[in-house]
Amino acid sequence: MTKQFLAAAVFGLALSAASAQQLDFRVTGAPLRADSVDPAIAPLLRQVSATQIQKNIEKLVSFHNRSTLSSMETGLPEGTGITAAAAWIKSQFEQYSKDCGGCLEVKEDTFIEPAGKPSANGAPPRINRPTKLTNVYAVMKGTDPTQSARRVLVTGHYDTRVGDVMDTHAFAPGANDDSSGTAVSLECARVLSKAKLPATVIFVAVAGEEQGLNGSRHLAQLAKSEGWQLEAVLNNDIVGGNTTPGEKLQSKSLVRVFSENVPLNATEAEMRRMLSLGEESDSPSRQVAREVLSVARTYFPVPTSVKPVMVLRLDRYLRGGDHSSFNREGFAAVRFSEWREDFHHQHQQVRTENGIEYGDLLKFDDFGYIARVARLNLATLATMATAPGMPAKVRMVTSNLDNDSILKFDAPEGAPEGTWYQLVWRETNASDWQFAGKAAAYAEKADGATHTVTLPVSKDNTLFGVRACTRAGICSPAVAPL
Numbered sequence: 001m002t003k004q005f006l007a008a009a010v011f012g013l014a015l016s017a018a019s020a021q022q023l024d025f026r027v028t029g030a031p032l033r034a035d036s037v038d039p040a041i042a043p044l045l046r047q048v049s050a051t052q053i054q055k056n057i058e059k060l061v062s063f064h065n066r067s068t069l070s071s072m073e074t075g076l077p078e079g080t081g082i083t084a085a086a087a088w089i090k091s092q093f094e095q096y097s098k099d100c101g102g103c104l105e106v107k108e109d110t111f112i113e114p115a116g117k118p119s120a121n122g123a124p125p126r127i128n129r130p131t132k133l134t135n136v137y138a139v140m141k142g143t144d145p146t147q148s149a150r151r152v153l154v155t156g157h158y159d160t161r162v163g164d165v166m167d168t169h170a171f172a173p174g175a176n177d178d179s180s181g182t183a184v185s186l187e188c189a190r191v192l193s194k195a196k197l198p199a200t201v202i203f204v205a206v207a208g209e210e211q212g213l214n215g216s217r218h219l220a221q222l223a224k225s226e227g228w229q230l231e232a233v234l235n236n237d238i239v240g241g242n243t244t245p246g247e248k249l250q251s252k253s254l255v256r257v258f259s260e261n262v263p264l265n266a267t268e269a270e271m272r273r274m275l276s277l278g279e280e281s282d283s284p285s286r287q288v289a290r291e292v293l294s295v296a297r298t299y300f301p302v303p304t305s306v307k308p309v310m311v312l313r314l315d316r317y318l319r320g321g322d323h324s325s326f327n328r329e330g331f332a333a334v335r336f337s338e339w340r341e342d343f344h345h346q347h348q349q350v351r352t353e354n355g356i357e358y359g360d361l362l363k364f365d366d367f368g369y370i371a372r373v374a375r376l377n378l379a380t381l382a383t384m385a386t387a388p389g390m391p392a393k394v395r396m397v398t399s400n401l402d403n404d405s406i407l408k409f410d411a412p413e414g415a416p417e418g419t420w421y422q423l424v425w426r427e428t429n430a431s432d433w434q435f436a437g438k439a440a441a442y443a444e445k446a447d448g449a450t451h452t453v454t455l456p457v458s459k460d461n462t463l464f465g466v467r468a469c470t471r472a473g474i475c476s477p478a479v480a481p482l
Contacts, residue, residue: 024403024457025425029437032424034297036473040195041382045299047191048378050371053183056092057370060085060179061362066160068208068215070168071132081168082207085158086134089205092186093138100193104203109135109222113214126165126211135215137204138189142385144198146414152384153202154188154234154377155216156181157209157322160360162349165210171350175362176240178209181336184236184374191378198416199231199385209237209322210347216322220329232288232384232477233333234377235323241369242342251339252369255306255376258335259289260314264327273482278428281312282463282480284332285323290432291477292334292380299379306372309339310431316341332477336373387476388415388468393450396459396481405459407481409466411449418471421451424478425464433465433478 060066063085070081078084090106097104113133116125136158142148160174161167173179182205189203208214216235223230241252261280262271274280292308300306315321315335323333342364350359389412397406411419421439426432442453455464465478 025427025435025462028455028457029423029425029435032433032436034301035294035475037298038383038386038472038474041379041386042299044191044195044382045375045379047194048187048371048375050367052190053187053370053374054367056183056186057175057179057365057367058362059088060158060182061173061175063088065168065170065172066158066174067168067172068133068159068211069127069131069166071134072129073168076168082159083134086136086207089136089158089182089186093136093189093203096190096193097138103193104138104140104189106138107136109137109219111218113208113211113218116212127214128166133207133215133218135204135206135219137202137219140189140193140197140201140203142199143196144416147198147389147416148200149229150199150385150389151202151228151230152199152232152234152381153204153230154185154236154381155204155206155322156183156185156236157207157215158182158205159207159210159215161210161347163347171359173350173360173362175360175365176242177238177346177360178236180238180240180365180370181236183370184239184377187371187374188378188381192382195382197382197385201381201385206322213320213322213325216325217328220325220331223326223331224329230326230331231390232291233323233326233331234336234380235321235333236336236373236377237321238337238341238346239370239373240364241338241366242340242345243364243366244342244345247340247342249340252366253303253305253307254309254339255373256311256337256339257289257292257308258311258313258315258321258323258337259283259285260324260327261286261312263330264314264324265330278463279480281431282465285327285334287465287477287479288332289334291384292376293432294475295380295383296376298383300376306369306376308376312431336377338369383474384476387470387474388412388419390476390479391421391466391468394466394479394481396464398459403456403458405455405457405462405464406452407455407464407466408450408452409479409481411451412468412476415468416470420469420471422467422469422475423453423455423464424467425457425462428461428463439466
């Protein structure tokens with residue numbers, strides 16, 4: 001037996017012994033498990049229709065070119081262009097509202113985007129003259145007067161483009177980018193409008209994404225100026241499940257969920273604090289991403305469903321999305337995108353060149369995949385609208401040098417009777433929560449709305465969060481302590 005083999009064996013025994021130690025974060029609480037299934041949400045998921053999604057995408061493609069700039073064109077054939085598309089989307093929301101007895105308030109956020117200026121490198125602006133933009137959205141007000149101020153939002157962008165972003169006439173079908181995301185928003189509205197949820201849900205289709213996120217920026221600023229209590233934004237952009245023939249590395253069982261780490265609107269002092277405490281992966285947006293994973297564990301445990309994968313960055317290289325507009329205004333927002341994109345089918349003139357087919361065509365969409373993504377969005381929206389609001393003023397007591405973790409938090413405003421609190425924690429090198437326990441199990445004390453719990457887990461080695469849960473076990477996203 002060689003010395004190297006003996007050394008490796010001894011090292012392996014040492015690792016086994018270390019893994020068997022009674023580490024405080026493992027013996028306290030229990031491994032994280034799926035939350036309770038809500039019997040009101042589960043049947044809704046079966047109503048999501050791949051056929052209806054296909055019909056909606058086919059209709060969107062029929063508008064030929066949905067360039068934001070086409071709103072200013074007067075010579076387009078009847079029934080084409082972005083203005084016609086906006087009118088159709090509004091009519092869909094209005095039909096859903098009629099079907100549910102007026103449960104949706106359908107609105108238009110219309111404004112004039114001024115002409116832009118050349119960029120620093122001399123590139124011309126993507127909007128070269130004052131241009132009308134219209135975001136179309138439908139508001140389903142929550143049924144609980146104490147919870148209805150809380151809002152969650154799902155969105156996709158309905159504008160399209162070809163290689164020349166200024167071209168308002170060439171065929172720009174946008175079947176994937178982003179008819180797929182718009183179809184998710186529409187289908188969530190169609191199905192969820194049949195439900196009664198305590199908090200408010202907003203279904204959106206924005207314009208101006210391809211011109212620089214103009215539509216979502218305006219809507220996010222509107223939400224901030226009007227004081228929307230917006231707890232989460234789910235942005236679906238390129239969720240068509242690209243089906244290019246011969247593509248062997250695409251996954252139809254995975255969807256990426258992008259989220260910011262340090263919030264885009266954080267102050268310098270806030271950034272320093274987060275970085276010094278290792279909290280750069282505990283932004284509100286990152287907690288929404290973890291909530292998406294939690295929802296998937298609850299409602300989609302089987303391999304035939306789509307599995308969300310957290311990507312620990314704001315977005316892809318060289319690209320951006322509408323969720324970042326909401327991030328800049330201080331709202332938690334994430335982006336859903338298919339696992340592997342084909343850039344021959346994005347921002348391209350429709351053509352065949354050197355045997356390669358270019359263009360964002362219907363034939364490359366997988367409507368079953370889009371339906372699975374829509375179910376994940378719907379389950380997340382319904383869960384967050386059913387759960388109590390998130391705990392407030394969550395903080396870690398750091399006045400003592402000890403190996404305990406003392407957490408204080410306030411009950412969410414208007415929390416329903418029977419609300420209880422779940423503590424979640426993970427190792428500092430883990431991306432998702434690993435362990436959980438009821439706050440009541442750790443000498444929970446309540447002084448009015450303020451709760452205090454003490455865990456025998458070292459705060460130096462662990463990251464924590466607090467969730468608010470209904471009596472039935474439907475839980476909010478976690479809130480990390482300050």
